[in-house]
Amino acid sequence: MVAGGWAGTFRSIVANPEWRRCLGALLLFVLAGPALGLDPDRLTSQYVHDHYGRDEGLPPGAVWTALQSRDGYLWLGTQNGLVRFDGIDAKVFTTADTPGLANHDVRSLIEADNGDLWIGTYGGGAARYRDGSFEPFGTEQGLAHPIVYDIHQDDEGAVWFGTAGGVTRLGPDGDVSTLTSADGLAHERVFEVYQDSSGAMWFASLVAGVTRMRDGRMTTFGKATGMVSDQVHAVYEDSAGTIWIGTYEGGFYRMEASGPVRYPLPEGVAGNGIQSILEDSDGNLWLGTYNNGLIRIHDGEVAHFGSGALAEAFVFDMTEDREGSLWVASREGLHRLGNGKFLTFGEPEGLADATFVVAADPSDGSVWAGTEGAGLFRLQGREVERFGVDDGLASNNISALAPDGSGGVWVGSFGGGLNHLSDEGIRTWTREDGLPSNHIFALLLEDDGALWVAADGGISRLADGRFRTWTREDGLPDALVRQMHMDDGGRLWLGTNGGGLSRFDGQRFENFAGQAGVPGNIIYAFHEDAEGSLWIGSRDSGLSLHRDGRFHHFSVADGLPQASVYGIAGDEQGYLWLSGGGGLARVARDDLLAIADGEDIELDARLFNESDGLRNGQFAGGFQPPVATGLSGHIWFPGLAGLVRVAPERLGINRIEPPVTLESVSVDGRSLPAGDPVRLPPGSDNLEVHYTALSLVAPRQVRFRYRLEGYDQRWQDVGGRRTAYYTRLPPGEYRFEVRASNNDGIWSERTAGLTVVQEPFAWQTTWFRVLAIFAFGLLAVLVYRLSVRQFRVREQRLSGLVRERTEQLEQALEAVERSSRIDGLTGVANRGYFEERLAREWAIARREHEPLGLILADLDHFKLLNDSRGHQVGDDCLRGVAEALMAVVHRPGDLVARYGGEEFVVLLPRTDIESLRVLAERMRLGVEALGLPHPEGGINGRVTISVGAAAVIPDGQVEPRVLVERADRALYTAKDAGRNRVSVDAGS
Structure with a gap:
């Protein structure tokens, strides 16, 4: 069969409602595996409810829309920016830092079949995000109006834009056309665009009802056809092929052959109007309302969130992720609903x-x-x-x-x-x-x-x-x-x-x-x-x-x-x-x-x-x-x-492997261009690789392992840390790989990785070494012959010269060895020397059965300071913090080292947990007393640190990394508790 025949057959299958539903169910099974929607047998109060706002990095204002892209990120359209969210960190795109984005009041989002992300804004037209860059699509490109309410892609791949001036269609071949009231639209302010399984297009207007375009014919439904309102906000088709319509005055309708028929909701439940409709993978039909929160309909039973943050929320949009969570975009921020493993x-x-x-x-x-x-x-x-x-x-x-x-x-x-x-x-x-x-x-x-x-x-x-x-x-x-x-x-x-x-x-x-x-x-x-x-x-x-x-x-x-x-x-x-x-x-x-x-x-x-x-x-x-x-x-x-x-038999194990992605790479505080391989300039001190895993059920329970092949002997278990640090890599080529497990310990089979090439200085190359050896040999021969010829008359002078050169060489070697242990920016020890000392002190503490203490300190919101004030201010800040930490330790065996980026580590032999707590608090107060300005965060605009500490008495069954992991866990506890504080892992 020729390609055109295949395409025609596929279009006929897609146009059939039953085939379309089967294909959708099959695609959902392939992508989501065992994930389910929200259990309809639970009371609405029994769902796990998480709320995300400014404390989690989201910009202030309403969240208008949400979707999960195929790579696993959650994308949010908000009143003050486009947000890419992994459950922990929020990356915000605004007009100030995003060329191609004309307005950061983002009202609509879709991911096209080819992976492009389309963004509709209130007043700045639309934009397309592809391969890390934004391309505008506005009135200059044929868009009917710069206010974009909704975006939809149809079965043929055309992208439709509902705007304040009509509906614009961008065809797969790039042709642009617009529908207005002159073409039969009920009104040109089109709030939502939707295509049902029959191929009909629906255009919901804000003042004149909803228009259906089928086979070129326009039919409008509204007050004239028995609806309570002409302000239509939502059109949706469920898995059974039923078309649902929601209006601002609260009317909820099911389309039948005779027209819209009102669906009875309990008195007062619909509130001030229905803004959005979604059916999840467990058959729940969800209604998002204005000022009356969320409504669930299942098998004719209507349930309302009668208490809590969603009881009176303004719900604008909903999306279900591949792990079965329901994400709710509202005026009050972002919400997540999940089943959880237990019923309370x-x-x-x-x-x-x-x-x-x-x-x-x-x-x-x-x-x-x-x-x-x-x-x-x-x-x-x-x-x-x-x-x-x-x-x-x-x-x-x-x-x-x-x-x-x-x-x-x-x-x-x-x-x-x-x-x-x-x-x-x-x-x-x-x-x-x-x-x-x-x-x-x-x-x-x-x-x-x-x-x-x-x-x-x-x-x-x-x-x-x-x-x-x-x-x-x-x-x-x-x-x-x-x-x-x-x-x-x-x-x-x-x-x-x-x-x-x-x-x-x-x-x-x-x-x-x-x-x-x-x-x-x-x-x-x-x-x-x-x-x-x-x-x-x-x-x-x-x-x-x-x-x-x-x-x-x-x-x-x-x-x-x-x-x-x-x-x-x-x-x-x-x-x-x-x-x-x-x-x-x-x-x-x-x-x-x-x-x-x-x-x-x-x-x-x-x-x-x-x-x-x-x-x-x-x-x-x-x-x-x-x-x-x-x-x-x-x-x-x-x-x-x-x-x-x-x-126990229905514990709800999350078997979705978390996809892992590398987000950025930096060396010595400077971001490197994206690509594989990553080449580090000669003499680079600190390499940082930032990564994440896209599991949104319980992102703080995601765990990571990484390794740098050619450097690490085995995988490094780093808990929830999302940054890998390496200090002063020897010249050569390495392969970095990272994998992750979700909240139920399911590890990703696929890893994310990239090649890292540490470029050498000229004197570190093989040809330079060969040339140096040859030159040294030649010099040795000449010196030998000269010394034989003048041995008797210059023996004493030559001997003195040899001693002098030997002393200079020893001094030079000592200086090289000392510099290899020092962090070039802060003057404290580097990570390599810390790991060497940790292994040595661990062996001593195990032999002597004495406690070994460790403090991890991390600058709060350092990236904001670095990005806003520049690297020079950031470097000065790091040097000041290093001096403050050095001022607290006084014993010869104590060691302060830079662990990577904005992190410092303090190794304290023969230090029990209570002494450790006192020293950690002194360090925190010492940094706060520096009074270093931090206009983007901190306490009263000052630079602060979060500190985690742990102490153990080593035995033969435990490795040194356990001490680092416990201090790191305590550090994350301090951060989660609000930063600028000390958390101590007291152990057992």
Whole structure:
């Protein structure tokens, strides 16, 4: 078949709505893989919601539009510039620094089929971004009007521009034509241009309805055809082929053969008008409104964001990225909505935020939650029922739960005693009924119906309506009992608040406090798995295993993500879930057993926190039960932001590999021209390669590895750092490569890279060395012959001359060696000498078993200073900061070095963590006291630094890079907390 035939067939397929939808679905699958849209089964409050504004580098003002280009960047059209965003850094293009961009009020964006980015502005026409440069397309090129509201590319590759003066069409061959009211448009102020699957073009006007152009015929819909408004802002076709129309007055319409039919929305939901419409890959239809936020429609159910930042937002545009996140452009900035890995039920869902305990009812699958001050809640599906003192509970501070298996529940309170809630009502027991105290910490129900109660003062067993109590006088540890567990052998395990672990066999108490393998004295959790192994968690001393009569202890040194273990549960996938003070950890159970058996393996463990969808990373502990597993296998944890539900089989692993891209290369503070290879001038000191990875779900969890082949012996793990530093590369050719992993540890198979060529000085070339050797040999021969001829008369003089030359040579060699260790700009040590000293001091510290400290300091907003004031001011600033750091260290073994760019490193042997903290703070204050002006940032317009510090006592299992990584992690913590501060990684 000839090419024209293929093209005709393709056009006929594209014109068919069913084929068009199939092709779209196939393309989405190929590009997005397993990514899904937002889960429609969640309440709108249960999506992860991130907001981005000026603090994240976006310019002030509204965000009008957003799209993700095929390379992975998020592009934003804002009131004050075009923005390219990777989730961390925002590159802003304005008229001040972007030739070809006539106005930086950007209202519309599209990426054409050939990869060109088209930009429409309010008053400056349009522009095309291609290969790093902008090309204007304005009235001089045939555009109808410089105000561009919308841009759209049709099936034939033509680009349409909706303007304030009509619709301009730029054909694939470059021909330009314009439609106006004379051609049948309802009005020339065209706010949106859209092509549906039938090939019809839609032109939404701001004052006269929407015009459909089909087969050359113009048909207008508006008030005259029954719509409430002629101001149409949105036209959209969903995957089922339905055309939707949104108007400014809030009317939402579905196009049918008879014309637009109004879709019923709940009263007040549509607000002041519908600005944008989008269907995501999970079938949700999203409506962006003026002043009434976001609306979701799924299977006829309408949901509105009734609270939070999106409740009354002005939403202008929406786009879905390939990882399934929904990005919302609004007057209030940029928003991201995602599913997150967990489901939270808190105050927005009708529960309470401060939850103490959780229990699953085995009779019907409902979940009970005890709260601090808000009473008792029962959750079944989405339905929430509350019980409090007004309903007969003794207290609203619920501290213990035990479902009775018949739909009722035993409830322990803090100060109100014991309750039993059932269909017959609520009954209460207090001290007057035989309890040792009205402060209840734990409840445990035996199979025979007997109830164990741990209260302030002892433990009691309620059977046949009577309490029997054991206290310290009976051998109970002298501490509060906060956890109880009955093992398969009928023995009662007790976890105390300060008295450690105890076991009761019905006759006597056996206390294990201080024994090897047992965690600390504050026990918060028990979990017995299917094989009979007992797992024990402590407040701040890690996890222990009791198996075959012996204990084994696990700590952060074994790979646990955190030292606190408040609750423990197992899943069907072989993992233990551990709640704690810093998040929710998932640990491979078999790995823990292997470590307990003496195997040397790396523990499969991960800590989840707010970036994974938790509203708050702090969980509750100290009351029972701290975790519950429901009939469906879901695991529930109480936390400070409500109940957290874990669905281990549907954790939502992000399997999209993050594409990696190189953004810029600089040497000695000067940007180098883009290209491959990059050639460095002779004598270059500092090479910086800036890179990024385009994963937008949790960009701060993206991790990088890079290497410079020919220089690095192995890949360098650098965490979240997005710049590679190299100092004084020897002459030669190298290959730089970088790869990245997303928030779930999925590494990119493809790397980004470039060739780096360090040009030599003439005296460093091979031919120069050969010539020098030849000249030296020739000179040696001449000297030898002359010395033989005049040996007797000049022996003494010649000997003195040789000594003099030897001394000069030694001095020259010493000067060369000294200069090779010094950073030429700042006068402190360079990175190469630092790494040499780090290896030496590490070996000494390991041999002497002494702490080795490290401080990383980074100038805040240095790039802004450098770009705005010039490199000379930047260089003076770097020299001043180096002097300030040198002024703090005084011991002969301490070393200050320039680590790269605006970063400095201080190596401090025999320095513990507290001394390190003091020195780091002195350095920060010393730089602030310099008073170096910083018109673009800093504190009161002054240059400041962010400081990260760490100290370790090396052992044979840890390499020196771990110290650098911990200090680097602390540095990023200081930056995230607002800069101009010190963060110390205290370790374990």
